[in-house]
Amino acid sequence: MVEYDVIIIGAGSVGVPTALATAESGLKTLVIDSLPSVAQGDNKHAIGGIRATHSLKSKIWLCQRSIEIFSSWEDKFGDDIWWSQGGYTFLAFNKEHENQLKDTVELQKSYGLNINYVDAEKIRNIIPGINNDGLLGGTYSPEDGSSSPLLAIHAFYRKSKEFGAEYNFNEEVIDITTKNKKITGVKTNKAEYKTQTVINAAGGHAKNIGNMLNIDLPVIPESHEAGITEPVKKFFSTMVIDINPTIDEKFGNSKNYYFYQNKEGKILFCLTPNPNIHGIDRRETSAFLPQISKRMVQLLPRLRNIKIRRTWRGLYPMTPDGNPIVGKVDGVEGYINAVGMCGQGFMLGPGLGELLSRLLTEKETSRDKEILETLSWIRDFGVEEELK
């Protein structure tokens, strides 16, 4: 039986950049996914937003590194992954949100992020045509951006294979074997593999993998819908996030929604329903489109005649505090969590992959240690991320 240095469960937003980093550092890497090809889990449901402007230092650090990787990829390796540095804009329509954003900006600036709270006039320049009725201002972080999840993960996949990573698709992990509390291998519906290290990067199904080792992970799949329009001439570059909750008796309440215009001129959009919808149902609903189009047209009236191409529904692997769970687990040597990415797995993936590779090769930096401590599965999950 072939022995691998590391087996990664899941070829998605996290598993693929992790395989890229582990294979590059010389580890014999196998990635197993139950789906027929790469990035067919929730990576392909992401709309492609990438920001470092979080409220948790660990996520800021991870995503700063991710942005370096996304933004330099084309120059370094030649693949166009549609990286666009259009910035992120969070809008404030009431004093409470204005104060919340201003407070977060202070914190973000203290971590060296390029972000400012700007007035409604400046927002009108960033988002031409915005209906600024009641708009007080918002944050603008010009170094954040977007990329195509499919193009990026496929580019990472190809590169990881050049470094020697192997992928087995259409194969489901059904058990992880141990001896004396140490990982010894992985069992799938097709074969058995030897390894001393397993990374759980199973996204919305991460809890099932944890259960194989009696590790009860607080990761709950939460369904979110998104959509894409026809292409129109590019007229704004930023990701727009409206955090104003809305009551809609006919189609359902929503907490927030966000959208941006991609490299082809298509607008990608996504909404957070209120209350959240838990479960793994990926069937689109008839309520999403009327709910979000009403909000988007009210905010940006020039969108009213644009045609929607399609909508879809996918999963955020949610944790109680909105932050990922990363790192080793006491009592099961060789098992590593890379789970609970919430709505940010695509942007976290590349930075996280490199950290995990350093963890396996015992090259962790002091910053890595701090991140791993913050994102440990044993932590106080009561303190929620401000901008999850």
Ligand SMILES: Cc1cc2nc3c(=O)[nH]c(=O)nc-3n(C[C@H](O)[C@H](O)[C@H](O)COP(=O)(O)OP(=O)(O)OC[C@H]3O[C@@H](n4cnc5c(N)ncnc54)[C@H](O)[C@@H]3O)c2cc1C
């Ligand atoms: C509508 C929507 C919009 C989003 N927008 C963004 C965004 O703009 N930016 C962003 O950063 N994130 C966004 N996300 C979140 C992002 O998609 C997720 O956080 C991310 O995909 C999670 O990455 P992952 O690698 O953990 O999971 P996935 O990408 O889902 O990969 C997990 C893989 O594990 C495999 N797997 C599971 N169990 C097994 C098993 N037993 N055996 C073998 N394989 C298994 C699955 O088949 C899957 O391919 C969005 C999500 C949705 C739904």
